[in-house]
Amino acid sequence: MGASEGRARRLGGGRSRCPYCGLPQERVATLGHEWVMLEPDLRPPAHEVPAGHRWIELSDGRVSVYGVCPPDQFQRCRIEHRLACPARLLPDLWPWLTDLRGEKARQAERPTAPEPPPPSERWPDAG
Ligand SMILES: [Zn+2]
Numbered sequence: 182m183g184a185s186e187g188r189a190r191r192l193g194g195g196r197s198r199c200p201y202c203g204l205p206q207e208r209v210a211t212l213g214h215e216w217v218m219l220e221p222d223l224r225p226p227a228h229e230v231p232a233g234h235r236w237i238e239l240s241d242g243r244v245s246v247y248g249v250c251p252p253d254q255f256q257r258c259r260i261e262h263r264l265a266c267p268a269r270l271l272p273d274l275w276p277w278l279t280d281l282r283g284e285k286a287r288q289a290e291r292p293t294a295p296e297p298p299p300p301s302e303r304w305p306d307a308g
Contacts, residue, residue: 196221201268209236209259212245219244220262227252230260231274 195208199218206218219236227235227247235247235258247258263269273279 199262199266199268202266204262204266206262210243212239212243217244218262219259220265223265224257224259226254227256227258228254230258234260234264234274236260 196205197208198204199206205221207221208216209219211217217236227237227249228251232250233246235252235256236244237247237256237258238244244259247256249256252258264271264274
């Protein structure tokens with residue numbers, strides 16, 4: 182009934198080939214009734230993955246973004262294939278660092294960078 186056509190291009194399970202790099206990726210349902218393409222067979226510790234990119238598997242097979250912060254030391258997670266895809270640019274994983282670098286670039290372009298204040302010779306009374 183046509184169901185086999187959809188299955189023919191799959192690699193088994195929810196796996197398919199990434200249209201950018203040709204490597205396998207796994208299509209998994211999310212709690213939000215959408216789909217996410219995950220990197221197959223990879224479950225790094227959640228604390229090594231930037232917040233917002235940690236997908237955890239639920240008992241029904243769906244996945245959800247892991248919201249515990251800081252993450253549990255032993256929690257494993259999954260990541261989207263696009264983070265590992267060699268054919269695509271890495272998304273902005275650390276927005277605050279990107280902002281900081283932008284600010285530093287503006288500082289570096291100024292003709293005279295502001296001098297840091299001289300260290301105080303007098304220490305406050307510590308008692
Ligand atoms: Zn890819």
